[in-house]
Amino acid sequence: MRAEDLPEVRRLPLFRDMLHANFEQLMQGSYAQLFPAGLELIRQGDPADFLHIVLEGAVELHADWGDNRCTMAVVQPVGTFILAACIKDAPYLMSARTLERSRVLLVPASDLRAIFRRDPEFAVSTINELAGAYRAVVRHAKGLKLRNSRERVAAYLLKQSRMAENADSFILGVEKRLIASYLGMTPENLSRTLRGLEGNGVTLRGQQVTITDRAALAAVAPPDRLIDGPDPGGATAGVSLPPPTRVNPAP
Amino acid sequence: MRAEDLPEVRRLPLFRDMLHANFEQLMQGSYAQLFPAGLELIRQGDPADFLHIVLEGAVELHADWGDNRCTMAVVQPVGTFILAACIKDAPYLMSARTLERSRVLLVPASDLRAIFRRDPEFAVSTINELAGAYRAVVRHAKGLKLRNSRERVAAYLLKQSRMAENADSFILGVEKRLIASYLGMTPENLSRTLRGLEGNGVTLRGQQVTITDRAALAAVAPPDRLIDGPDPGGATAGVSLPPPTRVNPAP
DNA sequence: AGACCAGATTGACATTCATCAATCAGGCAC
DNA sequence: GTGCCTGATTGATGAATGTCAATCTGGTCT
The missing domain is CATH 1.10.10.10 (Winged helix-like DNA-binding domain superfamily/Winged helix DNA-binding domain)
Structure with a gap:
């Protein structure tokens, strides 16, 4: 991966507090890849091998059942997704596809699991990330039902x-x-x-x-x-609501 | 709390693997309480002070918006709820009320946060619990939309x-x-x-x-x-779908 | 047993929402 | 510029779902 991306990744809430050596190791096993628009990155039901981090572009998370499909979230830089599946070593519940040309960092799930077992700070960050993601989905579900x-x-x-x-x-x-x-x-x-x-x-x-x-x-x-949302205490990365929008100049 | 409840709590996935001393400490600050049916245990929006664990009875998690109300989950023994709010020290997203006479164990959120910082095993358990809860809500949302x-x-x-x-x-x-x-x-x-x-x-x-x-x-x-669901790898406690049902004798 | 009461069911109706089909509009390649 | 292609919009229609009101039912209390 490009060296210039490292600081940005390091600044993510998920990685901010971990030991430097562990961050280094995690990144060593990871690789960034450039994908064209409209590419299916992961398919629901597949085993979770990599934590995904969107460095550039935008990725849609969606779910399918029979002929129906629905968008569950849009992840934009710099956000992570499908952390939970990696942790549980379980099949993805959602599919992901690029909405535009995107660069995505792939972090091996096994490294992830190994490292939060020995880096308490990283474990705490993971806990916070998951708690935030959980609350984001609960809010989404509340909106749908209420x-x-x-x-x-x-x-x-x-x-x-x-x-x-x-x-x-x-x-x-x-x-x-x-x-x-x-x-x-x-x-x-x-x-x-x-x-x-x-x-x-x-x-x-x-x-x-x-x-x-x-x-x-x-x-x-x-x-x-x-x-x-959001939680008073800061933005929840990971599976978030659709993207922040850019300002637009007056016509 | 009653001594006979301890083993059952200890057997929960969330507490199973932590150090005994830490479990002891956690339980020392906790107390079990008996509530009548129909009592509001927590109200959405309130600060999260205690992790709740249903020892007996049944608790409904619901959400309100304006005049609308909806049930988000029913927690039965021995299940935990509102872990995420405790971790983030954020307001509850859901309210909870007893459906029947229930005994609930209250674990101070601050103790929780303190202990998973120094007990890596407990941190890992918390991570797994949250990942499972996250996936449960995602499945619920998928069902609603698809x-x-x-x-x-x-x-x-x-x-x-x-x-x-x-x-x-x-x-x-x-x-x-x-x-x-x-x-x-x-x-x-x-x-x-x-x-x-x-x-x-x-x-x-x-x-x-x-x-x-x-x-x-x-x-x-x-x-x-x-x-x-469920995840192939075991039951997800915490916020789960409505309750397991008991068998019924033939008429 | 009888009264009572909350929840369940049923019916009639209004509203929301999805579906299908037909344009319309904007961006992009040539 | 012109043609094309995808996504957006609009209209017409019907199906799904919510609402309101009236029973019905099963269980509980006395």
Whole structure:
């Protein structure tokens, strides 16, 4: 892997506190790889061999059952995914595919398991990472069960707004059909719902989202820290909600 | 706490491998308490002070948003819950209430955090517990997003059947409205769906479930290890699916 | 036994949501 | 620029699910 990536990886909450020697060893067995867009990195059901870390690009985690497919999360740099499967040495519960050309660091699961057994700091980091990931999924499940699709969309927009640098005008970083799948609805339904939300404090033009009346939007779906997160105590990497969005220059 | 409970707690995957001295210390700060049925043990949003372990009875984990409420899990002996919140020292994402008279062991979160920092075995156990809990929620979310209500009900029955001692005839251990909420549907819808499933290999009389044609039921919702679990490598305690059911004597 | 009560069921109805099909719009290759 | 291709949108429709209200049922208490 490129030497210049090391500091960034080292700075991840998961690796930040471990002993240097152990970090070195972990990285020695790892390798970064460049993948084209649309490539299936892992397939659900396969044995978990590598912890994946997205260095560049974006990766979708999705699940399939019969003919149905749904997006569970989008991981962006620098985020890790499928940590739990590696730890349990169990089959992946989700598939992963690149949304764009992406560089991914692959860390052997066996090394991982060996090292947190002898590096207490790393063990604690792993515990925190997993606890954060767990809470992220619980929040996702809560959103699915407690909110209808209109409310989920409104809450999603508000959350993206919070994460954007310019909270009042940002662009959706992902295809709408992916957002729809993430929110547990069809693209058609999302499209109509978005249109229905104009007049509730949002304006849309393509990927462009402008919040004109935050209170009105919040009235559709009162934001709740216990659903929309994040934990007060810092961002949860790993399986997170769809990507932070970039600011966009005024037209 | 009662001395006779100690061995059972000690046998939990979470505590099995830790040093005896540390287990002792952990238990010294803990206390078991008997609660009546229907009592709210914890309320979502409150700070996480104690890891909870159900020794007797049954506890429902549920979430609220506005006027909506949904069941996220039912924990039965001997199972732990809200480990993640304790670890992150963050607010509970779910509320908990006793479904029946229950005895619960309360372990101070601060002790927990202190001890897994110095007991590597306990740290590893915690990691495994969390990884299992994470995967359980992911499976739950997958079920919600990939299956319609009819399929969820069929899969639920099949799963309960697998967990029962007599797989072909068992009783639902929980109120139906609770099951409905867990499955993300209304009690009315569950009732109709259950009726609709007669003729697909199931017979119902009250809480009594009899599977007459497993294949027919499985045809409604093909079981999938990646949704219905469990992990091949052993039962995941903590936040698990609704309770194992007891066998029932033939009428 | 009888009254009572929470939960379950049923029916009628409204709403949400998915599906199918037909455009529409924007980006990219040539 | 033109053609094409994917994703987005829109419309029409039906299926799935929620809601409200009215029983029904099983168990508990007295």
